[in-house]
Amino acid sequence: MENNSWFKHFPGAITVTDADGTISAMNDASAEMFQKDGGYALLGKSVFDCHTPASQTKVRALYENASSNIYTITKDVKKNFNLPDSLL
Numbered sequence: 001m002e003n004n005s006w007f008k009h010f011p012g013a014i015t016v017t018d019a020d021g022t023i024s025a026m027n028d029a030s031a032e033m034f035q036k037d038g039g040y041a042l043l044g045k046s047v048f049d050c051h052t053p054a055s056q057t058k059v060r061a062l063y064e065n066a067s068s069n070i071y072t073i074t075k076d077v078k079k080n081f082n083l084p085d086s087l088l
Contacts, residue, residue, distance in 0.1 A: 021047045021063055 007014065013030035017023050023042050031039040037050060048056050062069045 015047075017047045019063065021059070023047055 007025075007027050010027055011029055013033045014025075014027045015023060015030045015034075016025040023045055026034075026040065026043065031042075034042060034050075038045070042050070048059060051059055059069075061067070
């Protein structure tokens with residue numbers, strides 16, 4: 001998935017995990033957003049380790065119930081996205 005141009009250059013952070021919570025893919029925006037936490041070095045790590053104990057319980061319930069949890073977060077907001085012409 002990381003090799004797909006749309007995924008890699010999409011201006012929003014995309015982080016993908018497997019059914020066990022292991023981070024299997026992230027795009028450039030996600031790696032940049034989580035740079036202080038390791039960026040691309042988070043690949044292969046547990047998403048549970050990225051959350052506080054209180055939120056780990058909620059995240060584990062999402063995995064156990066196969067529920068959706070779509071949300072946005074804001075960190076050091078960028079207002080100008082530089083997309084490659086091929087994505088415009």
